[in-house]
Amino acid sequence: xxxxxxxxxxxxxxxxxxxxxxxxxxxxxxxxxxxxxxxxxxxxxxxxxxxxxxxxxxxxxxxxxxxxxxxxxxxxxxxxxxxxxxxxxxxxxxxxxxxxxxxxxxxxxxxxxxxxxxxxxxxxxxxxxxxxxxxxxxxxxxxxxxxxxxxxxxxxxxxxxxxxxxxxxxxxxxxxxxxxxxxxxxxxxxxxxxxxxxxxxxxxxxxxxxxxxxxxxxxxxxx
Amino acid sequence: xxxxxxxxxxxxxxxxxxxxxxxxxxxxxxxxxxxxxxxxxxxxxxxxxxxxxxxxxxxxxxxxxxxxxxxxxxxxxxxxxxxxxxxxxxxxxxxxxxxxxxxxxxxxxxxxxxxxxxxxxxxxxxxxxxxxxxxxxxxxxxxxxxxxxxxxxxxxxxxxxxxxxxxxxxxxxxxxxxxxxxxxxxxxxxxxxxxxxxxxxxxxxxxxxxxxxxxxxxxxxxx
Numbered sequence: 001x002x003x004x005x006x007x008x009x010x011x012x013x014x015x016x017x018x019x020x021x022x023x024x025x026x027x028x029x030x031x032x033x034x035x036x037x038x039x040x041x042x043x044x045x046x047x048x049x050x051x052x053x054x055x056x057x058x059x060x061x062x063x064x065x066x067x068x069x070x071x072x073x074x075x076x077x078x079x080x081x082x083x084x085x086x087x088x089x090x091x092x093x094x095x096x097x098x099x100x101x102x103x104x105x106x107x108x109x110x111x112x113x114x115x116x117x118x119x120x121x122x123x124x125x126x127x128x129x130x131x132x133x134x135x136x137x138x139x140x141x142x143x144x145x146x147x148x149x150x151x152x153x154x155x156x157x158x159x160x161x162x163x164x165x166x167x168x169x170x171x172x173x174x175x176x177x178x179x180x181x182x183x184x185x186x187x188x189x190x191x192x193x194x195x196x197x198x199x200x201x202x203x204x205x206x207x208x209x210x211x212x213x214x215x216x217x218x219x220x221x222x223x
Numbered sequence: 224x225x226x227x228x229x230x231x232x233x234x235x236x237x238x239x240x241x242x243x244x245x246x247x248x249x250x251x252x253x254x255x256x257x258x259x260x261x262x263x264x265x266x267x268x269x270x271x272x273x274x275x276x277x278x279x280x281x282x283x284x285x286x287x288x289x290x291x292x293x294x295x296x297x298x299x300x301x302x303x304x305x306x307x308x309x310x311x312x313x314x315x316x317x318x319x320x321x322x323x324x325x326x327x328x329x330x331x332x333x334x335x336x337x338x339x340x341x342x343x344x345x346x347x348x349x350x351x352x353x354x355x356x357x358x359x360x361x362x363x364x365x366x367x368x369x370x371x372x373x374x375x376x377x378x379x380x381x382x383x384x385x386x387x388x389x390x391x392x393x394x395x396x397x398x399x400x401x402x403x404x405x406x407x408x409x410x411x412x413x414x415x416x417x418x419x420x421x422x423x424x425x426x427x428x429x430x431x432x433x434x435x436x437x438x439x440x441x442x443x444x445x446x
Contacts (some may be wrong), residue, residue: 061288065284067335093379100333100336102374103330103370108330110323111291111327112288112290114323115291115322134374134375140373151323152357153322156357
């Protein structure tokens, strides 16, 4: 049987790059997309288009958790942060933090991996994110690898089941360059926190992405 | 503010004992109940009745994951194991294993704890379970504690967030005794894997529970 992996696919640039990173390794692809009450469905539409373009099997999960309303990424009545680029990630955990989101996302990925026989869960967390979000730290994913090996049927049988974050040491410019090299259809990705017709340009995610492409030295195909 | 915990409440004897264990400590109780497509809703009804009796705030989550159909606890068309008591837990991971269930359950509990400001997620895993289920091992919960501290806003702020398995070294007789001492309304709990009107008496869970009460030396109030 062909080796397979589960890629956590949000529809943004980072997770899309992970999907093509795994694709380049000739692995069979399971993409997992999570609907947890985001302000908009643009990134989920992107996840669908990306999974199709990559030839991945898409698994969409609905997770309605009323307590996530504490996050401005879920509660549309809350204002999204709009701070200067130099201040992003400096003010502690931002209001866009969704309690335990990546913990749940990885856990769901491990469940899927254990059911379909995949050898890893691949996540797009990276250096930029973990300046603000605790659940994007390298140590967090390392600790989760231990959970994966101890708590699954695969791990119990001595078979491989890792939690892999291939972008974890990269900044956004390096990710943009890698995405281009891997042939990611960057125009299909969606990073903006707002649900406007075009990326808003004002949220943290838009600002960091724009800076990344500027440093990488080429235009963002999604704009 | 009163200290609070999240108790993962399946509706069985073990999780009910955890709920009363936390209650005896004077903690504010959040109970988390997970509907993941179980063969029957008896244990969910029990969870509701138990949360009410304990004065806990109940959070019910719906998690529909098509890939869980690999488990005989989810796919009603699959036969439940019916093996002699002496063979339970000896044949490797049983067909009732739900891929990554406890991993997802703890992850959801951590999300809730991070949102409501609870200092621990309490799970009823115990010595009997981890003879068969990998996601009931003491080491698994220890590793998850590290994930909790690294990957949450609470942990990031240096505040306490533990994954606690108070029954992890106890067998079913010791749990039955503890339940009685704590005043758990044992008659409200439901452990049977089948959805019959009365506990089936033939599934692993019924057999282990019967053995536990026999060893504890008193009658099971649920029968």
